[in-house]
Amino acid sequence: xxxxxxxxxxxxxxxxxxxxxxxxxxxxxxxxxxxxxxxxxxxxxxxxxxxxxxxxxxxxxxxxxxxxxxxxxxxxxxxxxxxxxxxxxxxxxxxxxxxxxxxxxxxxxxxxxxxxxxxxxxxxxxxxxxxxxxxxxxxxxxxxxxxxxxxxxxxxxxxxxxxxxxxxxxxxxxxxxxxxxxxxxxxxxxxxxxxxxxxxxxxxxxxxxxxxxxxxxxxxxxxxxx
Amino acid sequence: xxxxxxxxxxxxxxxxxxxxxxxxxxxxxxxxxxxxxxxxxxxxxxxxxxxxxxxxxxxxxxxxxxxxxxxxxxxxxxxxxxxxxxxxxxxxxxxxxxxxxxxxxxxxxxxxxxxxxxxxxxxxxxxxxxxxxxxxxxxxxxxxxxxxxxxxxxxxxxxxxxxxxxxxxxxxxxxxxxxxxxxxxxxxxxxxxxxxx
Numbered sequence: 001x002x003x004x005x006x007x008x009x010x011x012x013x014x015x016x017x018x019x020x021x022x023x024x025x026x027x028x029x030x031x032x033x034x035x036x037x038x039x040x041x042x043x044x045x046x047x048x049x050x051x052x053x054x055x056x057x058x059x060x061x062x063x064x065x066x067x068x069x070x071x072x073x074x075x076x077x078x079x080x081x082x083x084x085x086x087x088x089x090x091x092x093x094x095x096x097x098x099x100x101x102x103x104x105x106x107x108x109x110x111x112x113x114x115x116x117x118x119x120x121x122x123x124x125x126x127x128x129x130x131x132x133x134x135x136x137x138x139x140x141x142x143x144x145x146x147x148x149x150x151x152x153x154x155x156x157x158x159x160x161x162x163x164x165x166x167x168x169x170x171x172x173x174x175x176x177x178x179x180x181x182x183x184x185x186x187x188x189x190x191x192x193x194x195x196x197x198x199x200x201x202x203x204x205x206x207x208x209x210x211x212x213x214x215x216x217x218x219x220x221x222x223x224x225x226x
Numbered sequence: 227x228x229x230x231x232x233x234x235x236x237x238x239x240x241x242x243x244x245x246x247x248x249x250x251x252x253x254x255x256x257x258x259x260x261x262x263x264x265x266x267x268x269x270x271x272x273x274x275x276x277x278x279x280x281x282x283x284x285x286x287x288x289x290x291x292x293x294x295x296x297x298x299x300x301x302x303x304x305x306x307x308x309x310x311x312x313x314x315x316x317x318x319x320x321x322x323x324x325x326x327x328x329x330x331x332x333x334x335x336x337x338x339x340x341x342x343x344x345x346x347x348x349x350x351x352x353x354x355x356x357x358x359x360x361x362x363x364x365x366x367x368x369x370x371x372x373x374x375x376x377x378x379x380x381x382x383x384x385x386x387x388x389x390x391x392x393x394x395x396x397x398x399x400x401x402x403x404x405x406x407x408x409x410x411x412x413x414x415x416x417x418x419x420x421x422x423x
Contacts, residue, residue, distance in 0.1 A: 066292060
């Protein structure tokens, strides 16, 4: 038994245990351990260690919440169209491509449905409520001077599923924003700020993020001009 | 893109994940298939969480690292040519991102000390759960590079060459780190070293 062979095999024993060696190396170790008691003992020790390490199952992090945040981040990274509704339709179309059957998780679908109903009720309230803070018209033409006032920054926001509509309504009032679309499959809503004539977008984004009902909020990147 | 891995032929099925399936998911993600991305995310969340927790990162940081890693996968997947296994590519991203967090938090682990070795030698271990606790303590005291070589090999089933790609170091360095980790654990885990689980 050569010393070089012993050292070579000794170093590779962990990967012999996991079966991640080339055929040549595996055969070399198999031949060596037949005549080397030290390597046989070490092989058993490493097998036991491997079992102990894999037995530890203490990490139990729930991925759904983090996944939702990341999907919202991906949504927020996409350039927004001048026409929010068209953008939403495009995203929805991507989700329902026939070539890839969607795997909607039941809980997410239920949460989104409940939230959709809540938001629909909220929008109804907003439409019927005229305040000094939200002055932008629900429908505007290019000829109406108010149209320019709604051309504010756009946020993509994910609310906690259990958030009551009244709390969302309060937030929208406080940051002077209108909900223009949502939720996407990932539970993302699009908010458009009502222009106040001052550059306070960052401050309003911080305010949204600080709200207890918000999981994720990001300003949408401006559309890239060709 | 990492260099191509040497040809290896797994002789066991331990912790070896299906590269073909993952490669198919990556191809679909290149086409911006969100369902494929969701599948890959759920597939990797648990794997990455386990080894990231071993790097002594907080739960919050682990979630950040996982999302930053998969965010990079979403952005960079068109550049992935399949020269390495998908898992090697993704785990490498996560490992480097985690090291950055460790540096920022100045939370790098201290090497195993003589004091700890003496303490471990005086401890009476009875039962599997105590052995598990001992192993946890012994692993936590290893320098992070040695600990992670052991985790990549035993927990995630990576080959020596793949670990070298993940850690951006020579293959011999991986073997040396594993060698030192084994020696240190041998001192603190006498029953394990004797082959008794």
